[in-house]
Amino acid sequence: MAFRLKIVPEVTHINFFRWQWLTFGLSAVLMVASVIVTLTMGLNFGIDFRGGTTIRAESNTAFDVGEYRQVLGGLDLGDVAITEVFDPTFGPDRHVAQIRIGTTSETGSVTPEELNIIEAALKEVDPAVRFTAVESVGPKVSNELIMTAFKAVGAATIAILIYIWLRFEWQFAIGAVVALVHDVLLTIGLFSLFQIRFDLTTIAALLTILGYSVNDTVVVFDRLRENLIKYKTTPLIDLMNLTVNETLSRTVMTAVTTAIALIALIVLGGDVIRGFVFAMLWGVTVGCYSTIYVAKNIVLWTGVKRDWSKKPVEDGAARFRDAP
Incomplete structure (x- = not known):
């Protein structure tokens, strides 16, 4: 029998909503703290943004x-x-x-x-x-680069919002975007707190974090939609717990394998890409957290359509059959 490494058991029964107010409250506090730290301490802009x-x-x-x-x-x-x-x-x-x-x-x-x-x-x-x-x-060109970089992050977030809205429902889109904003704010706040060099490679890392995080969120949302069709009477909170438990192994394995490659880069890659790799490593960590504890909480509180099955097309003459 072949040996298979299992970080997470195949079947888990973890109640991810047991501490939902604590976890979501912690995320909200960290987001506000990141904004305050960034506004007060500022970012340690690199040559690209400082001139x-x-x-x-x-x-x-x-x-x-x-x-x-x-x-x-x-x-x-x-x-x-x-x-x-x-x-x-x-x-x-x-x-x-x-x-x-x-x-x-x-x-x-x-x-x-x-x-x-x-x-x-x-x-x-x-x-x-x-x-x-x-x-x-000069400083003028650097200021233009700063504005362009943050516009790129904002445009990517809006594009993801539209995609999730079209792919699922507006509740899913709001949950995904809140999770993305959570990841970006915490990353920027960490760079401001420790005064890590913030340059164009960091912007590239932020855009990569957006893509990684939304990919993980879409996997969970897609399984949730399948379960909504399969279990039409199961309470939504239980259905979400079931969904996260079913996708937990995939989420953890993806994060661990990505982290292994990033740790190798941060140790052996040298000073030039260290900021980029550090942002990616932190983004992978908070991305997994936000998928489990932020995005799904938003969907739970906003409600979601329970019956995804298509309604049969009504015969045009049927509406007049019972007419007097």
């Missing part, structure tokens, strides 16, 4: 990104991000690095004096390095 300078450095010899980061870290330049650029058209003697340096100056760019200091510091570890392009992003 800065992007330097394209090329060398004939292979370089170590770690050495570049260590050298520039001692210059007290602020936020520095270094990535190696890979291109199949590059020859064996062409190595390119992209260096992004944030700044707090009003111009939003690195001064020529600072640029000379940076070049001299890099030449100490790589004498062949040279700067082929220097571009600056």
Whole structure:
């Protein structure tokens, strides 16, 4: 007999509504707290949103990104991000690095004096390095990026609301969107509380969290609709408990396998993608919680259509048969 790993038993009888007011109340408090923390402490915006300078450095010899980061870290330049650029058209003697340096100056760019200091510091570890392009992003452009990023998150949420509404009923749509807002607010609040760098990769993580969370919610809602057809007289609260128990194994297994990959990335992936992976790991956790304890509670309180079977089409002449 083949061995199968079971994190959750095949049949469970957990009462997820036993502490519904406590769990939902905790979620509401955390959402409000996230908004307050974000408004008071603000976000630690990265170079994409704060402005800065992007330097394209090329060398004939292979370089170590770690050495570049260590050298520039001692210059007290602020936020520095270094990535190696890979291109199949590059020859064996062409190595390119992209260096992004944030700044707090009003111009939003690195001064020529600072640029000379940076070049001299890099030449100490790589004498062949040279700067082929220097571009600056000012605060005005950064503010436009912030607005565009949050509009993207809002547009995705509205699109999901419309999809769930058309796919199920408006009660399901409201439950799904409240769960999505819960996930996004808690993620942003955590980034604000610990002042984790918030940049375009974090926005990408937020959009990915929306997709992951709504996928998990739709699976539960789809099973709930099947059970609504199957058990027409069962109380709605019992039917929802049955639905979550039936899909619990799938929910936990999906979350665990995703978390394993994300933990590997956060440990081995390096500093460049650490913020993105951390947001994803946190989003997977709160996404599972919101699917079980937020979305279904909204559906329970707003009520839902119990008989999903199609009504037979009434014969046009039948309405006149009993007429006097």
